[in-house]
Amino acid sequence: MDEAILIGINSIFIVALVSTFIGAVSTVQVSYNMESAFIPRSTIGFIVREMIILELAPTITSIVLAGKVGSSIAGGLGTMQITEQVDALEVMGINSISYLVLPKIIAALLVFPMLVILAMFLGLMGGYLAGTLTGQLTAQEYITGIRIDFIPYNITFALIKSVIFAFLISSISSFRGYFTSGGALEVGSASTAAVTNSVIAVLIADFVCAQLLL
Amino acid sequence: MIEIHNIHKSFNGKKVLDGVSGVFQTGKTNLLLGASGTGKSVLLKCIVGLVKPDIGSVTFDGTYFTNNKLDIKQEIRRKIGMLFQGSALFDSMTVEENVEFPLKMLNGMSKDERLDRVNFCLQRVGLEGTNKKMPSELSGGMKKRVGIARAIAPKCTYLFCDEPNSGLDPLTALKIDRLIKEITEEYNITTIVVTHDMNSVIEIGDNIMFLYEGKKLWEGTSDNILDSDVPELNEFIFANRLMRDAKKVEEEERNQAE
Numbered sequence: 001m002d003e004a005i006l007i008g009i010n011s012i013f014i015v016a017l018v019s020t021f022i023g024a025v026s027t028v029q030v031s032y033n034m035e036s037a038f039i040p041r042s043t044i045g046f047i048v049r050e051m052i053i054l055e056l057a058p059t060i061t062s063i064v065l066a067g068k069v070g071s072s073i074a075g076g077l078g079t080m081q082i083t084e085q086v087d088a089l090e091v092m093g094i095n096s097i098s099y100l101v102l103p104k105i106i107a108a109l110l111v112f113p114m115l116v117i118l119a120m121f122l123g124l125m126g127g128y129l130a131g132t133l134t135g136q137l138t139a140q141e142y143i144t145g146i147r148i149d150f151i152p153y154n155i156t157f158a159l160i161k162s163v164i165f166a167f168l169i170s171s172i173s174s175f176r177g178y179f180t181s182g183g184a185l186e187v188g189s190a191s192t193a194a195v196t197n198s199v200i201a202v203l204i205a206d207f208v209c210a211q212l213l214l
Numbered sequence: 215m216i217e218i219h220n221i222h223k224s225f226n227g228k229k230v231l232d233g234v235s236g237v238f239q240t241g242k243t244n245l246l247l248g249a250s251g252t253g254k255s256v257l258l259k260c261i262v263g264l265v266k267p268d269i270g271s272v273t274f275d276g277t278y279f280t281n282n283k284l285d286i287k288q289e290i291r292r293k294i295g296m297l298f299q300g301s302a303l304f305d306s307m308t309v310e311e312n313v314e315f316p317l318k319m320l321n322g323m324s325k326d327e328r329l330d331r332v333n334f335c336l337q338r339v340g341l342e343g344t345n346k347k348m349p350s351e352l353s354g355g356m357k358k359r360v361g362i363a364r365a366i367a368p369k370c371t372y373l374f375c376d377e378p379n380s381g382l383d384p385l386t387a388l389k390i391d392r393l394i395k396e397i398t399e400e401y402n403i404t405t406i407v408v409t410h411d412m413n414s415v416i417e418i419g420d421n422i423m424f425l426y427e428g429k430k431l432w433e434g435t436s437d438n439i440l441d442s443d444v445p446e447l448n449e450f451i452f453a454n455r456l457m458r459d460a461k462k463v464e465e466e467e468r469n470q471a472e
Contacts, residue, residue: 079305083302083305084298084299084302085304085305087259087298088296088298090263090264090291091262091296092368093288093291
């Protein structure tokens with residue numbers, strides 16, 4: 001539960017902020033590229049929805065979380081390792097990997113899909129606000145657009161990706177943190193490595209998922 | 215009683231322990247003495263199983279430990295209390311939670327029983343009333359005492375201390391040394407202390423093993439360490455002026471007696 005709070009509740013603000021602005025920016029930019037009398041304005045809503053549900057919500061949210069949660073996991077475990085707290089657990093007869101790493105992976109698997117759903121909702125809301133407040137399209141056009149040809153499987157696809165990304169980020173960051181040795185400098189290096197490796201893994205997994213599942 | 219037999223350990227081809235054997239008696243404070251980098255901490259980690267020796271074996275009261283089945287090793291580890299060099303208190307937990315932690319994880323005690331035991335252990339190390347403090351609010355000496363309280367909370371049979379008084383002022387270091395000795399005798403446990411502090415040697419050294427470049431060069435007690443004829447040990451001991459003076463006084467007293 002503590003891990004779920006650490007990973008989930010503490011990340012709501014950054015996820016909400018990023019997803020709302022990404023939705024808003026997507027709407028403005030799509031609108032800018034679709035200045036044609038032959039294309040209905042509702043198409044903007046359709047494109048923004050597809051972008052957000054298929055790619056932006058799961059992938060950008062995961063990349064943001066790789067930075068926030070990944071560095072936190074690696075830094076926390078790395079510090080525990082160099083200050084002998086992990087050794088203290090082992091000496092007590094406690095399996096330190098089960099005790100420290102497993103709850104983080106389980107919490108990430110549970111919380112990431114929820115954050116992605118939140119990001120989808122707020123991304124679409126951000127698009128709505130940006131579109132209507134700047135006069136790019138009307139509320140009716142945007143809502144019509146986001147309802148055109150809706151494929152429920154896309155939501156499933158995004159959630160599957162979020163679970164895969166959650167596993168990759170939490171396990172890579174835990175690995176980097178758990179096997180830290182040395183001092184404070186190495187903890188910093190482990191955190192940096194955790195974030196970069198996680199982001200690379202997320203991007204590769206994103207491509208593989210798109211190839212296999214769409 | 216803990217027995218170690220022919221312990222060898224190398225890291226990246228560099229020999230750190232070279233055939234160390236010995237017996238650590240129950241109810242005694244056993245010291246592993248030596249200069250920095252002689253393999254004391256590695257030997258301690260080999261004994262508790264944090265580092266696997268390349269060759270050699272460790273037995274706890276006759277039970278083989280080193281390469282035994284995991285469940286037997288876990289069973290022995292539950293009888294081990296360890297005080298780490300940096301105390302290794304869990305940062306995110308209060309003093310009370312730190313001391314309660316091994317009881318919560320390993321013993322089937324109720325919450326009230328656990329709290330009673332925590333309060334008893336904190337009282338034993340002179341830290342009653344600090345239950346709700348975080349480790350970051352404690353001084354170095356207090357952290358060491360919380361570490362000892364956590365180590366003895368599950369009624370350990372074996373106590374390991376890795377440089378328990380490093381970084382402490384001489385008075386606090388003395389208090390920690392005496393506390394370790396008192397606890398060892400009071401609960402009749404087997405205690406192994408890694409140290410390079412000659413004050414500790416004189417104060418609590420019931421049985422001393424001197425390591426030099428990964429080898430055991432000398433074994434004895436605090437009573438006969440000043441009479442050793444091992445040059446490496448003498449160089450180590452008498453690097454300290456106080457020890458040279460102590461040796462002079464001892465020789466003078468002996469001459470007068472003769």
